[in-house]
Amino acid sequence: MHNNLYLSAMLLAATCCSLIICYLCFKRRELPIAISYGLGMMTGTLYTFGYAFEIISDSLEDIRFWLHIEYIGIPFGTILWFIMVLQYTGRQALVTKKFVILLLFIPFINFLAHHTNEWHHLFYTSMTLDYSEGFPLVVLDKGPFYKLHVVYAYSFLVIGMILMIQMFLKANSRMKKQIALMIIGSWGPYGFTLVYLSGILNIPYDISPFGFLVSGIFYMWGIYQFNMLRLAPLALQKVFASMQDAVMVFDLDNTLTSFNESAKKVITGLHNSWIGQPAAYIFAQYPTLLEKIARGPAVDPKVRLAGDGDERFYNLHLSFILDNRRRPAGQMLLLSDVTESVRNEERLQENAKQLQELNTFKDKMFSVVAHDIRDPLAVSLNLMELMEDELQDYGGKHDEIVQEMGQQIQKTFALVESLLEWFRSQRGGMVFNPVVRDLAPTVELNARFLQVRSESKSIRIISEIPHETFIFADKEMLDLIIRNLLSNAIKFTDYGGSIRVSAELAEGKMVVSVSDTGAGVPKEQMDSLLQQDAYPVPSIGTAGERGVGLGLTLCREFVHLNGGEIWFDTAPQQGSTFYFSLPLPPSAPAYPHEQSERRGTG
Known part of the structure; x- marks a missing residue:
């Protein structure tokens, strides 16, 4: 039996090794490196398979047919290997469609040149048969396109090897073994081709396909020992x-x-x-x-x-x-x-915190009520009993007792009025429902509610807030805040004074101010007024008006619930200015660039 039959069997064995690797790559085709590697091995499979039958063919026509089979993959093999090297060495970003098409342009030209060689003879200038070995072997005279194919393929081989050697030098010991197998496996077909083209061994056969047998052995070793392609099951x-x-x-x-x-x-x-x-x-x-x-x-x-x-x-x-x-x-x-679960948990915690704050606030208000209602009502009852006894004994007039009773009852009435404001806004439980509101009409409406009181002291309430000045707050709470601040300003402003209400944007919020020309906040109350733990302090207005101090406490709590702050500036005998901030609407409308003309009520 001729040696060519043994060689053909070896080539078919190499073909089987390549097909096994192609199958493994196909199973993991969702990875780009598996695709390029698998296609590269498929070109080798066509080469070894075609040459296995070429060396046992006995006619030039048959040899030409098997050469065509081999050259379905040979022109593209090096480029597919180079793409695999780019992916393997961490340069996947370079592997774009345009770049791949550009790389495959010359191989495609060589592919066409080989399969149309009978027309132009630019790939092989001649093809003859040599029977000196006892069986026909084809002798090929290489043309310019064959030389272009060799130069192009080995240029990219050199570049690819440089990239893998760089990777080898930077890798740890475990990775170096893997990369070494890749380098040795890659040199298989190219090393054999160099030996064949150089003519050093004077071998009549093209030993290039046998290099794929060596590559297959090293690649298989790398895949099973080191998971060379880093593929998931x-x-x-x-x-x-x-x-x-x-x-x-x-x-x-x-x-x-x-x-x-x-x-x-x-x-x-x-x-x-x-x-x-x-x-x-x-x-x-x-x-x-x-x-x-x-x-x-x-x-x-x-x-x-x-x-x-x-x-x-x-x-x-x-x-x-x-x-x-x-x-x-x-x-x-x-x-x-788990974002939704976390958000729901945060909302629940925020609601629980708000509920706890509201319950604490309610407890505080009930404590205030218990303290402030008990004393004036007790005094009123005692005065009533005393008046009844004296009226029975003397039947005279008791103006002082009646006047004191009237003041106590007035004080009690003021407290009840504040409590009613509170309970009206919270009918059916503590409810917080912020909406978009225009400040200008809100201030004007609440100023009209207090018109009788302001006119009785000849006090002018001037709103400097332009229309379409929008905020985002609870309607009932906002009305109570404005009404209480205006009421306080009237209470502590002398006859013929004035109150001004204005608003301006500051640090992403709307800051509303209520200024009066009254007596100012007493020095002894400055440090405790509007403080969280401060107890409401009763006070007397410029016309003898009495209050229990609950209004500012409600204002402070309601401003905080709406996401704002409240503070004040004051000067003795020059008046006070109370400020409070409120959030803007989620999609804030455009505000007027100029303030509207001042409007006065009362």
Whole structure:
């Protein structure tokens, strides 16, 4: 039996090795590197398969047919290998459609030149048969397109080898073994081709296809020993496609090997080109995740991630992936979106906090009521009993007693009036319902409610707030705040004075001010007025009006509930200005650039 038959059998064995690798790549075709690697091995498969039958063919026509089979893949093999090297060395971003088309342009020209050589003879200038070995071997005289093919292929071989050598020098010891297998496996067919083209061994056969047998051995070794292609099992990939949770797979060097579609929604910019990149690159914007990956397996019930201006929360589970020998082969990161649960929990906590504050406030108000109603009512009852006794004994006039009783009853009435305002706004339970309101008509309406009191002291209430000055607040609470501040201003302003109400934007809120020309806040009350723990202090107005001090307490609480602050400025005998801030509407309307003409009421 001729040697060519043994050689043909060896080539078919190489073909089988290549087909096995192509099958493994097909199973993991969802990874870009598996596609380029698999296609590259397929070109070698066509080469070895075609040459196995070429060397046992006995006619030039048959040899030409098998050459055509070989050259379906030969022109493209080096470029597909080079693309695989780019992906393997972490340069996936370069592998764009335009770049791939550009790389394949010359191979496609050579492919056409080979298959149309009978028309122009630019690939092979001549083809003859040599029977000196006892069986026919084709002798090919190379043309310009063949030389172009060789120069082009070996240029990219050199570039690819340089990239892998650079990677080898920077890699750790474990990765160096893997990269070394890639380099040796890649040199197989090209090294044999160089020997053949140089004519050093004077071998009549083209030994280039036998290099694929060497490559197949080293590639198979690398795949099974070192998981060279960093591929995830197919079953996991099927699970990935249907999972709502984000899943990312890393090897022991913390290099990304796979991820599912949901991971793209979590990690901003995540793309297939990132496969093969280290975790430091993947999580450059997420230092929390990078720290978790570096620490190893862990479970965290709440991780906060910010991306694209949207902050979200995830349950994190990081675990080892074990091989058949129960040894760690990589890590799997699982992120479950729990943002809605966290938001609901925060809302519940906020509602509970607000409810607690409101209940505390109610308790405080009931304490005030118990204290302030008890004393004046007790005095009124005593005075009534005394008056009844004296009227029975003397039957005379008791103007002083009647006057004192009137004051006490007036004080009690003022308290009840404030309480009614409170309970009217909270009928059916504590309700907070902020709406968009125009300040100007709100102030004018409440000023009219107090018109009788202001006119009795000849006090002018002037609103300097232009119409369409919008705020976002609870209607009933806002009315009570304005009414109480205006009422206080009337109370402490002398006859013939004035009260001004204005508003201006400051630090993203609307600040409303109520200024009077009254006596100002007494020095002894300045430090305690409007303080959280301060107890309401009764006071007497410029016309003898009495109050229990509950109005400002209500104002302070209602302003805080609406998300604002309240404060004051005062000067003795020059008047006071009370300020309070309120939030703007969620979509704030455009405010007038100029204030409207001042309007006065009363």
